[in-house]
Amino acid sequence: MKAIKLLYIIIMFFWIPGISQTVKKDRFNPRYHNLRYTIMFQETSPDRKWTAFRKTYEESRDTIVLVDHKKPEKVKQYAGVSRFYFTGDSNLLLIRKSSAEMINLNSGVSKSWNNIVSSKFIKSQNKWVVLRGVSSSGTDLEIWKEGNLKETYKNVTRFFVKGNDVFFMKNEAGKNLLYDLKIPEKAIYSSDHEILDCSWSDKGASAWVTEKNGKTDLVYISGNHETFHLSTDMNRDFRTASISQLGTAERFLVELTYAADSLKLPGNPDIWNADDHKLEVKFQGGESEEIAVWDPKLRRLRMDTDDTAPEKINIGDSMYVISYNYYKTQDYIHQYPEFDLYRYQVENGKQQYIGKGGYMLYYGSTGRFVLSNPDNNWVLYDIDALTEKKLKIADTGDPYFSEDDQYILFETEGGLLRYQTDTGDLVKIPLLYGFHSTIVNPIRGEGISSYPNGNKNLYNSKESLIIKMYDKKNDLTAILSYSCQSGKKVMLLAPTRERIDKIEHKNGSLLAVSIEDYNVPTYIKAFNGSKAKIIYKSNPDDIEVGRIRSERISYKNSEGADLTGILYYPLDFSDKKSYPMITIVYEKQSHLGNQYLRDGFFERTESLNIRSYLEGGYFVFLPDIVFDKRGTGFSALDCVNKALDAVSVLRSIDFTRLGLIGYSHGGYETNFIATHSDRFKAYASGAGNSDLIRSYFSYNYNFLRPFYWQFEKGQYKMPGSFKDYKELYIRNSPIYNVSEISAPILLWTGINDKNIDWNQVMEFYIGLKRNKKEAVALFYKDEAHGFLKRSNKIDIARRVEQWFEYHLKDGVKADWMEGSDQQD
Numbered sequence: 001m002k003a004i005k006l007l008y009i010i011i012m013f014f015w016i017p018g019i020s021q022t023v024k025k026d027r028f029n030p031r032y033h034n035l036r037y038t039i040m041f042q043e044t045s046p047d048r049k050w051t052a053f054r055k056t057y058e059e060s061r062d063t064i065v066l067v068d069h070k071k072p073e074k075v076k077q078y079a080g081v082s083r084f085y086f087t088g089d090s091n092l093l094l095i096r097k098s099s100a101e102m103i104n105l106n107s108g109v110s111k112s113w114n115n116i117v118s119s120k121f122i123k124s125q126n127k128w129v130v131l132r133g134v135s136s137s138g139t140d141l142e143i144w145k146e147g148n149l150k151e152t153y154k155n156v157t158r159f160f161v162k163g164n165d166v167f168f169m170k171n172e173a174g175k176n177l178l179y180d181l182k183i184p185e186k187a188i189y190s191s192d193h194e195i196l197d198c199s200w201s202d203k204g205a206s207a208w209v210t211e212k213n214g215k216t217d218l219v220y221i222s223g224n225h226e227t228f229h230l231s232t233d234m235n236r237d238f239r240t241a242s243i244s245q246l247g248t249a250e251r252f253l254v255e256l257t258y259a260a261d262s263l264k265l266p267g268n269p270d271i272w273n274a275d276d277h278k279l280e281v282k283f284q285g286g287e288s289e290e291i292a293v294w295d296p297k298l299r300r301l302r303m304d305t306d307d308t309a310p311e312k313i314n315i316g317d318s319m320y321v322i323s324y325n326y327y328k329t330q331d332y333i334h335q336y337p338e339f340d341l342y343r344y345q346v347e348n349g350k351q352q353y354i355g356k357g358g359y360m361l362y363y364g365s366t367g368r369f370v371l372s373n374p375d376n377n378w379v380l381y382d383i384d385a386l387t388e389k390k391l392k393i394a395d396t397g398d399p400y401f402s403e404d405d406q407y408i409l410f411e412t413e414g415g416l417l418r419y420q421t422d423t424g425d426l427v428k429i430p431l432l433y434g435f436h437s438t439i440v441n442p443i444r445g446e447g448i449s450s451y452p453n454g455n456k457n458l459y460n461s462k463e464s465l466i467i468k469m470y471d472k473k474n475d476l477t478a479i480l481s482y483s484c485q486s487g488k489k490v491m492l493l494a495p496t497r498e499r500i501d502k503i504e505h506k507n508g509s510l511l512a513v514s515i516e517d518y519n520v521p522t523y524i525k526a527f528n529g530s531k532a533k534i535i536y537k538s539n540p541d542d543i544e545v546g547r548i549r550s551e552r553i554s555y556k557n558s559e560g561a562d563l564t565g566i567l568y569y570p571l572d573f574s575d576k577k578s579y580p581m582i583t584i585v586y587e588k589q590s591h592l593g594n595q596y597l598r599d600g601f602f603e604r605t606e607s608l609n610i611r612s613y614l615e616g617g618y619f620v621f622l623p624d625i626v627f628d629k630r631g632t633g634f635s636a637l638d639c640v641n642k643a644l645d646a647v648s649v650l651r652s653i654d655f656t657r658l659g660l661i662g663y664s665h666g667g668y669e670t671n672f673i674a675t676h677s678d679r680f681k682a683y684a685s686g687a688g689n690s691d692l693i694r695s696y697f698s699y700n701y702n703f704l705r706p707f708y709w710q711f712e713k714g715q716y717k718m719p720g721s722f723k724d725y726k727e728l729y730i731r732n733s734p735i736y737n738v739s740e741i742s743a744p745i746l747l748w749t750g751i752n753d754k755n756i757d758w759n760q761v762m763e764f765y766i767g768l769k770r771n772k773k774e775a776v777a778l779f780y781k782d783e784a785h786g787f788l789k790r791s792n793k794i795d796i797a798r799r800v801e802q803w804f805e806y807h808l809k810d811g812v813k814a815d816w817m818e819g820s821d822q823q824d
Helices: 001-016 279-283 610-615 632-645 663-674 692-696 708-712 726-729 734-740 756-772 790-809
Strands: 038-044 050-057 063-068 075-078 083-086 092-095 100-103 110-113 114-124 127-135 138-145 150-151 156-164 165-172 175-180 189-191 194-199 207-213 215-221 226-229 238-245 252-258 288-295 298-303 311-313 320-323 339-345 351-357 361-362 369-372 379-383 387-396 400-401 407-410 415-420 428-429 436-440 453-458 464-470 476-482 490-495 501-505 508-517 520-528 531-537 550-556 562-568 579-585 619-623 653-662 682-687 747-748 775-779
Touching: 001 083, 038 508, 038 520, 038 632, 050 083, 063 311, 063 531, 092 114, 138 156, 150 288, 165 194, 165 747, 175 194, 175 207, 175 531, 175 682, 189 207, 215 238, 215 379, 226 288, 252 351, 279 663, 320 351, 351 464, 361 400, 369 400, 369 520, 387 415, 387 428, 387 579, 387 756, 400 632, 464 490, 464 501, 476 508, 550 619, 562 632, 579 632, 579 663, 610 619, 610 790, 632 653, 632 663, 653 663, 653 790, 663 682, 663 734, 663 747, 682 790, 692 708, 692 726, 692 756, 734 756, 747 756, 747 790, 756 775
Parallel strands: 361 453, 400 453, 579 619, 579 653, 653 682, 682 747, 747 775
Antiparallel strands: 038 050, 050 063, 063 075, 083 092, 092 100, 100 110, 114 127, 127 138, 138 150, 156 165, 165 175, 175 189, 194 207, 207 215, 215 226, 238 252, 252 288, 288 298, 311 320, 320 339, 339 351, 361 369, 369 379, 379 387, 400 407, 407 415, 407 436, 415 428, 436 464, 464 476, 476 490, 501 508, 508 520, 520 531, 550 562, 562 619
């Protein structure tokens, strides 16, 4: 009888849900790949009845999910989709490789197309432009609207869509004919040569055509269809051309890029002068740029030959552009230099000095004002008057101009700052105390390609602003709306520790947001005014993630800085057991504590998936790290020690089985901590620096500049130059204390790493070998900084897991740890 009862208990233990313990899955087995997905490219239909998004797995992302807001339990999925759109009538257009389908979501009726060569949906016009091979004679251009064929043009070879304009080409009698869809009866241009591109000017009064005739030619077509070939004013064949209209005038700024010029390639020997400000040009393959002004009235292309400030920024003014010299003030101490800004007079090429600009530059819609941040303080430049105003506003978030440039809104702590450009009045707009604001629905221009951080930044004062508020200290996020006209603010989403990702909006109204937490898969919440409703929950079968537990650990470093660590508990944690713990190091990581813990290779640090280790019975700890005058390494060591002290009260952590891992900057921190700590039983370090001095005096082939800026003004945050702090640089270099490492360490890197030279890892390995330390180094021949090949991702993840299993959990020692002379 006792034997029967015992058998019954055993059966019940293994069969009753919730009683059994989780069996750790082998994430390297294909059976466990692609189990969890994220939501990308979320879009709500114009009638707000439907939401569609791309279901994104680790290895596939071609499935579109459609959700009915009224019946969210009825979800439809469409596979093999490359692009999707909602039409103006809220029909769903699905585009595949050579086919498409449009579905009337109310009736369920669908229409299909095949033999599609190319297509483009113009959302602003609710128009779908399709090039189809409908017969053996060639391809036809079809214009569709809501599934209805509106226009057809026979024997079209290709088409161009530029904004709202559509051009198409035909080949007749050996000539390429270019048509404008608005006036398709007659070709606007005819050429014997290949037409590469076409666009209207901003006002539609003229057109530009790029064609290939042995060399590339730029053709200007005036309003009365006169044509001008600009190549006659060019000395060289250009590769690309970017054209922008200057204000309301019929003048254009033309930016030309040229292919490699053998005369500009490095010679042999390649000469490097110490006063060279253009080192990165050596690696551009002889390519170059040139800026010119095209004035149809003068019928010529005027090249700018003044090297004082050759780069130009079109700020929307008819008379002036901003000019500057990218290289003149380049000292490579900062990642980006500060520039001398000039006002360039388009008519005659005259340049007048405006003032010093910072690495950010923004402008509004009138062309009158430019805003920049020299010395991290905002300065407003009046281009017409050639004056400047120091705004006494510390470097904050992004600034945005009103439509008439009368006001500038600055994102800042607690709300917004509103500056009046004419009077200089500055008003604080309080929104939410302790939270930093980010305007979600600004109006942005295309950006300034040649400037480090530049843009046309506007806000619509007639619409409510949707503002994301973030409390960095407590990792809380809220969403509110603010009316610039009435001053009314409305809380749309109360402060939450959950992660707010995609925020969808239209005309000043919040449509939907994506929300997740570390143990809550992403879900979509749709808004209708002040009402909100959850319409979709992703990964509904991921029941296990709800059992994951985390805790925010508060602590201070020795300098008194308030820091936070995220501690994840092992899955099926029991306070009656003790577990090993792996600490992941980088910089501040507490803001990552609400990211959904996916499976596979969704990783905070290269090679280590947190969820996999929690399933494997580990604690995982992410402490915040900040840097100060003690140097990068000692600052990191102190922060990690204080973080470990803060969790030392937890008896379930086995402090005799601690592991430390980091990648890139975290790899350097791991190397340093390993040379100064005896608290860890094993280390794993990927692509980390070991010798700060060698790295400081190296040329970084990723950023294409000397690397000392990264130490003085960049990520390492050292207090100054090596010349002034020699001892500090030496003391913070792991290689000089490599003999002090007291625990096994695994190193890895990619041989093609252009950011952290792979020889830094080799140097550290050689130091470990010389001092007879237990170490293994892995060098991947076909990887750079951040692995791309899936086979290599699997390989390094498996080896890191085996490393920690062996050293922290007394697992089996893998053959590759034995050394080549001890393997078969």
